[in-house]
Amino acid sequence: MPTEPLSRGRIVAAAIDLIEREGADAVSMRRIAAELGVGVMSLYNHVPNKDALLNGVAETVLSQIEFTDDPDAHWTDRVRMQARAFRQIAHHYPRNTMLVVSRQLHSAAGLLPVERALATLRSAGFDGADAVRMLRMFIAYIVGSLLREVGVTPTFAPVQTRTINAEGVDPALFPEVSSLSALLDECDHEAEFDFGLELLIKAIEAHAGRREGTR
Amino acid sequence: MPTEPLSRGRIVAAAIDLIEREGADAVSMRRIAAELGVGVMSLYNHVPNKDALLNGVAETVLSQIEFTDDPDAHWTDRVRMQARAFRQIAHHYPRNTMLVVSRQLHSAAGLLPVERALATLRSAGFDGADAVRMLRMFIAYIVGSLLREVGVTPTFAPVQTRTINAEGVDPALFPEVSSLSALLDECDHEAEFDFGLELLIKAIEAHAGRREGTR
DNA sequence: GGAGCTTACGTACACCGTACGTCCGTGGTT
């Protein structure tokens, strides 16, 4: 049985899989080659270098976001849905997410989400400049949220160690931190994400209303 | 003249300097040692390993944020000031910023900003749970913004290449992206940051008002 | 003067990305 021929797609897929299983640090050309049962240098017939491979990983992960857009829904609901869809990658590919957000892509892979988001915001009545600003704000918030969510999970195994140990901080120096340590230690990522998301949506709704009012 | 003895502080400072001059990729134990005119292994007398060194870099950069807090100012102004202070590191240490935001610190280095922020939010009348949520939202937004700001400047030299080339996208497939390409290509980071910041502040102001109203 | 400590340093090992040369199976041409 002739093994399926090597291809960029198979290599990227193996990299994604490896990252998800053992973390980004485990990725090396030799490791990926071994994973595919192939010589190291064979990879270079399909991928110019490691950096390009990781870009491929980021693009592939990004392109797997499932956007289900309902054009009939209220624009606030559509924004909500799109933001949540983005966050899904943190669930499907927690270890890969760090790669996606910390690597700016100069390709067209991430263009479709941008297109959808802009269309939604335009349909809400924002002009081009405002739509772009809103989009950037949402992306910043989403990226920052994902970073916290996956950053706190560098590896899956160890039970979440307290980031701020209540015993370790001097209540005299840090009264707020120490009195709120219980709240700071626990974090329901989904709830936190939704809280900020709702606030943002409310904010741009108000922004829209203000513009309408002064028209 | 006996050269000043090696120390963790000198090593971290050299690393920060090197990162700022040549980027994070240039950092290696050998390079830092050479920079200090010292043997490679001498570093390990003061730093357990490279990872810890980079944590030290992140902590040091973070601790150099200059917070000027005016307790008499309105809480919205204080929030604004603190958020802007955070963003300053992107100006002072653009290359190091990526390190700071992509590395979650389990130390107490970043505790002082947190303490100040919580105190400010509490003084605005938020209860503990809300204050923590607000703080997390702000941090997510700030981190995401900084990531965009410094991510777009991986190196300083090359003139900003268009991320989305107007000629490269099919207007039929991506009508919004292509018609807004001029706006998408340029980005005044400070203006964008402030725009989102104001929106966020307005949002939590409204949130506070709502709670007051229903009290 | 020695004992014990901290610190600087050289060597060595396993691993990394990848440039380069070689080999082989396949398809098209004569």
Next chain:
DNA sequence: AACCACGGACGTACGGTGTACGTAAGCTCC
């Protein structure tokens, strides 16, 4: 059928990396 050109798989090799380990030089205290 014989040939050849070519693309893909692969081995070897080089310069770089983090760091474990052993050694040696200075310091302080008995």
